[in-house]
Amino acid sequence: MEQTPRAPSFRSVSIVVLALFFLLTLSVASLADPDRWKREWPKTEFAKHSVDFKEILSGGPPKDGIRSIDHPTFVSIPEVKNLADTEPVIGLVIDGDARAYPLGVLTRHEIVNDTVGGIPVTVTYCPLCNSGIVFDRRLDGKVLDFGTTGKLRNSDLVMYDRQTESWWQQFLGTAIVGELTGKSLEMIPSRLESFANFRARAPAGKVLNPRGYGYNTYAFYDTRPRPYGFFRGELPKGIEPMVRVVAIGNEAWSLPLLRRKGVITKGDLVISWKAGQNSALDSPEIASGRDVGNVVVQRGGKDIVHDVTFAFVFHVFRPQGVIHTQ
Numbered sequence: 263m264e265q266t267p268r269a270p271s272f273r274s275v276s277i278v279v280l281a282l283f284f285l286l287t288l289s290v291a292s293l294a295d296p297d298r299w300k301r302e303w304p305k306t307e308f309a310k311h312s313v314d315f316k317e318i319l320s321g322g323p324p325k326d327g328i329r330s331i332d333h334p335t336f337v338s339i340p341e342v343k344n345l346a347d348t349e350p351v352i353g354l355v356i357d358g359d360a361r362a363y364p365l366g367v368l369t370r371h372e373i374v375n376d377t378v379g380g381i382p383v384t385v386t387y388c389p390l391c392n393s394g395i396v397f398d399r400r401l402d403g404k405v406l407d408f409g410t411t412g413k414l415r416n417s418d419l420v421m422y423d424r425q426t427e428s429w430w431q432q433f434l435g436t437a438i439v440g441e442l443t444g445k446s447l448e449m450i451p452s453r454l455e456s457f458a459n460f461r462a463r464a465p466a467g468k469v470l471n472p473r474g475y476g477y478n479t480y481a482f483y484d485t486r487p488r489p490y491g492f493f494r495g496e497l498p499k500g501i502e503p504m505v506r507v508v509a510i511g512n513e514a515w516s517l518p519l520l521r522r523k524g525v526i527t528k529g530d531l532v533i534s535w536k537a538g539q540n541s542a543l544d545s546p547e548i549a550s551g552r553d554v555g556n557v558v559v560q561r562g563g564k565d566i567v568h569d570v571t572f573a574f575v576f577h578v579f580r581p582q583g584v585i586h587t588q
Contacts, residue, residue, distance in 0.1 A: 336468035360467030503574035
């Protein structure tokens, strides 16, 4: 977009707006406590919880202030006009049903409740953690659907299910507050990949309608030296906190290492990297974000559950885990 010489740059405006936003939300976070939460969450069973309430901060928005997408609309690949080949999507294929969820949409909504290949799923993305995980939303014979609490723990999205209003840690897929505390959702293999890569492997796939999206509301976040002040945990040693890592269970491999090697193998585990995917958390326009590449993780030739997240996230949620850097 062209601007007059006197107009402030998009970058400077973004920085000012974000600074004001986070100053406000941090002040809100300091006021958060279970007694206040009970007024907004009368159905949540706060007597049951597996974490210290002091670890849960308000992110600013109220319950459902960040709106999940509960009735997603899709377009065919030939109908997509405003999604660059290198823009990132969460690609999901179940029983031949292939769908792509652009991060340009997910940075604004964070959760999509959908049914893919006959399986009820929840597609989630936490921008502050760059954590994109797909869950089977069936649990104990019931189908759950999810929304955002407006809360964060260790900078990670805290979701809630609308059936019991229990609170769930997105990175772990585990309920941490409420009736379902201790229960876990099954994670489903997916890929954080470029639109071009998704199109190549699923030419008949569908794309969550990206019209009107494509701008990064977290501009320049992933080039910061450390996460925003929502994070109060211990930072990892031997690796910068904002470096991306490929997390698989209690092990993670740094993206710089994978980028240098191209392919990393461990037994029948194969992790590969190829260029051609924009960061969704860099430039204000996602299609102009720096290249962070595409990661594929397979065991025995089949995709497995993994997450391409930040080192600080893996460390705080997997404190006994190992990050390989060389």
